[in-house]
Amino acid sequence: MKIEHVNQIAAAVKAVSERNVKNFYFVACGGSMAALSTGDFFLDCEIDIPSRVYTSNEFVHSNPKGLGIESVVILRSHSGTTPETVEAAKFAREKGAVTIAISMDVESPLCKEAEYTVHYNYKDGSDAIDGEIGVYYSLIFNILNTVSPNEKYDRVLSQLNQLESVFERNKKETLERAFQFGSENKREKIIYTMGSGAYYHQAYSFTSCLLMEMLWIHSNAIHTGEYFHGPFEITDYDVPFLIIKGEGPTRPLDERAITFAQKFSDKVEVVDVAEFDYEGIDEDLKEYFGPAIAGVVLRQYADGLAEHTGHPLSVRRYMWKMEY
Numbered sequence: 001m002k003i004e005h006v007n008q009i010a011a012a013v014k015a016v017s018e019r020n021v022k023n024f025y026f027v028a029c030g031g032s033m034a035a036l037s038t039g040d041f042f043l044d045c046e047i048d049i050p051s052r053v054y055t056s057n058e059f060v061h062s063n064p065k066g067l068g069i070e071s072v073v074i075l076r077s078h079s080g081t082t083p084e085t086v087e088a089a090k091f092a093r094e095k096g097a098v099t100i101a102i103s104m105d106v107e108s109p110l111c112k113e114a115e116y117t118v119h120y121n122y123k124d125g126s127d128a129i130d131g132e133i134g135v136y137y138s139l140i141f142n143i144l145n146t147v148s149p150n151e152k153y154d155r156v157l158s159q160l161n162q163l164e165s166v167f168e169r170n171k172k173e174t175l176e177r178a179f180q181f182g183s184e185n186k187r188e189k190i191i192y193t194m195g196s197g198a199y200y201h202q203a204y205s206f207t208s209c210l211l212m213e214m215l216w217i218h219s220n221a222i223h224t225g226e227y228f229h230g231p232f233e234i235t236d237y238d239v240p241f242l243i244i245k246g247e248g249p250t251r252p253l254d255e256r257a258i259t260f261a262q263k264f265s266d267k268v269e270v271v272d273v274a275e276f277d278y279e280g281i282d283e284d285l286k287e288y289f290g291p292a293i294a295g296v297v298l299r300q301y302a303d304g305l306a307e308h309t310g311h312p313l314s315v316r317r318y319m320w321k322m323e324y
Helices: 003-017 031-047 057-064 084-095 109-113 132-147 152-184 198-212 251-264 283-309
Strands: 023-028 051-055 073-078 096-103 116-119 192-195 222-223 241-245 268-272
Touching: 003 096, 003 116, 023 031, 023 057, 023 084, 031 073, 031 283, 051 057, 051 241, 057 084, 057 198, 073 084, 084 096, 084 109, 096 109, 096 132, 109 132, 109 222, 116 152, 116 198, 132 152, 132 192, 152 283, 192 198, 192 251, 198 241, 198 283, 241 251, 241 283, 251 268, 251 283, 268 283
Parallel strands: 023 051, 023 073, 073 096, 096 116, 192 222, 192 241, 241 268
Antiparallel strands: none
16 A cells, blocks of 8 residues: 555544544445445444444534544545535534545545545546555554454455455456346346345445436335335336345345345346455455455446446436536
């Protein structure tokens, strides 16, 4: 990892270590919120300090009672210009919280409002060690190791160096199937996604940012634990689903949903995280790395749909086109 990123993360983690932290807040919008949600899931599973994810505008308007000098607020915006997130950083800092902004642009309004900045490199198709995922994972697992030291977190941090090769192998192995999925579903007007645990956030991101925002395909992200409490009534032979079969304790929820969906729908696509290539990653660390790999793989599914629908992922009707 580049020294600038190491130093930025070290400064932010030091600030966390110097506070008697009572809560963490993860604040962002859209895909950035989904990305932060993975960190929230890890913290919630690993330590007894409460954390919560907020969409930026709600964070400011709801004014959480627990927000104050014993809070850590982690914010993210790819460009660093999302107005709601910039305002959330200003709001949290005024409350005395430790504010950590994650962005590709250190000169952005978000980074100027936050006390600490964590920058990542950005280039299409790369989320490796100095990219979005590598830098964010380094921040989260350094925080975990500071708050509740564990040799497991040391191993996660050392194995982040495997990200580039792990991503490339899994992209290569899933490319053909992803583009076949695009061909099979190119005329679908709606595609539902499902997942659980840390993978639910990947399902949400795929639904909200890729299917709806970029491809204009109607969708809804369904938690596999909630599928049987209402949503499963829409299941039929011609209703398409993309289901992430996760790695970790909530996998049985996914298996149950997949069994039912496959019984009544002829269009169920399962992305099985257990089948990913984890070479270089310790067995007990798969549940941490799986969500990152899933995100890279699912992006190829969007690429496949874009190719076969003739709808570039860059096209927008409203976003950045007008005042809203």
